[in-house]
Amino acid sequence: MGPLHGIKVIDMTSVLMGPFASQALGDMGADVVKVEAPPGDLVRQIGPARHADMGPIFLNTNRNKRSLVLDLKQPAGLEVLKRLLADADVLIYNVRPQAMARLGLDFETVAALNPRLVYAGLFGFGQDGPYAARPAYDDLIQGGALLPHLIARATGGPPRYVPTAMADRIVGVTAVGGILAALVARQTSGRGQRVDVPMFETMVGFVLGDHLGGLSFEPPLDAGGYARQLSPDRRPYRTRDGHICALVYTDKQWEAFLRAVGREDLLTADERFANFANRSRHIDHVYGELARIFEERSTAEWMVLLEQADVPMLPMHDFESILGDPHLVATGFFQTCEHPSEGTIRTMRMPMSWSDSSPDPVRPAPRLGEHSREVLREAGYDDGQIDQLVARQAVHVAPALSSPATPSPSATA
DSSP, X not given: OOTTTTOEEEEOOOTTHHHHHHHHHHHTTOEEEEEEOTTOOGGGXXXXXXXXXXXXXXXXXXXXXXXXXXXXXXXXXXHHHHHHHTTOSEEEEOSOHHHHHHTTOOHHHHHHHXXXXXXXXXXXXXTTSTTXXXXXXXXXXXXXXXXXXXXXXXXXXXXXXXSSOHHHHHHHHHHHHHHHHHHHHHHHHSOOOEEEEEHHHHHHHHHHHHHOGGGGSSSOSSSOOOHHHHOTTOSOEEOSSSEEEEOOOSHHHHHHHHHHTTOTHHHHHOGGGSSHHHHHHTHHHHHHHHHHHHTTSOHHHHHHHHHHHTXXXXXXXXXXXXXXXXXXXXXXXXXXXXXXXXXXXXXXOOSOOOSSOOOOOOOOOOOTTTTHHHHXXXXXXXXXXXXXXXXXXXXXXXXXXXXXXXXXXXXXX
16 A cells, blocks of 8 residues: 555646646555546547547546546536545645635635645646736746746757646646645644645746856846856767767766776866866856767767766667666566556556555556546445436446457557
8 A cells, every 4th residue: 555545635637737746646545536527637638549538648647546527517516526525635626726716615615624624726826926817837837937048048049848748747746745745734733724836936946946046146146047057068969870968077977087088188288177166167168078079989889988987877768769778677667557448558657666655556547437436436425316416417427348448569568
């Protein structure tokens, strides 16, 4: 059983930020009930799929959850949710707080139902500022948190977003920490509390922790920005036949690296290489010289040389090569399992492990409404009551599988 075994989570989130957070709670052993509107989570529709509403981003962000479909616009659907909240440990949502209030699910109302509930909201902006009621998405928050500006400065090209939902995932991870802290506090106080996790403030703090620079002082000592991260040559190094990722960082690593490539003279002949402080002040020149050196050998030769010199390095993977990375293969990071409806799928295991609290086997991401009847029975509804809720369309139930999915030969480890 995982470390969160016995914790019940009502997950009202959708798309990526909230589901990424609730999946982590499920991976740790919590019982996560994903409450979806009748159309289902929008992210179900993204990417290639064998069946409708079962796309790969959904599959990889919603494992270890049960799906309950409720129409919260109907009083009967809302009543079901409130019954579930009465004995839950955590409610997590990622709509604007104003939307929760319109449903009658604001913190004060929900806390009156269950004073021990941790009420966690992930939304765009802190609620004490002028942006409080604005909608927000990953792209917008990346832009507001300087990421496109930093990319343009570093590359000399146009501003662009990082090609992954970085803000959503970082805010999701931050929310997990906040939720766990509130659960720990409850052990002493006996009370739950509201946990607000605003995207904008979280990401601005995340980025400017590196880049506030001289603006940390008043008056400022510079115009901001971490020079090493903004160097145009901070990138994978081109080798004679490809690329490699390497970071020669400490004085010890520089000495070992330059000795291995026969360039010890740089340490004494060029003061820009003499020590960490000098290299930092002249980082563009230093990285430029490294780029020239790396072009002299093949990627395979560099892998051997850098490992012998104990200089940090990794191959620059693509989608094909990452699946065969020897370390990930040895640790069983990529795993295949049989999904009840989707056949053989590839999944990624949670990277953390616990010596005494090993989580249960993975529950694959659910079909829309797959567990509606199961969850309602646990909440005290009998079959007749459930049938009435289904007939009134306050609750939706997934159709029964006609037969087990046939594994696809294309889905291999």
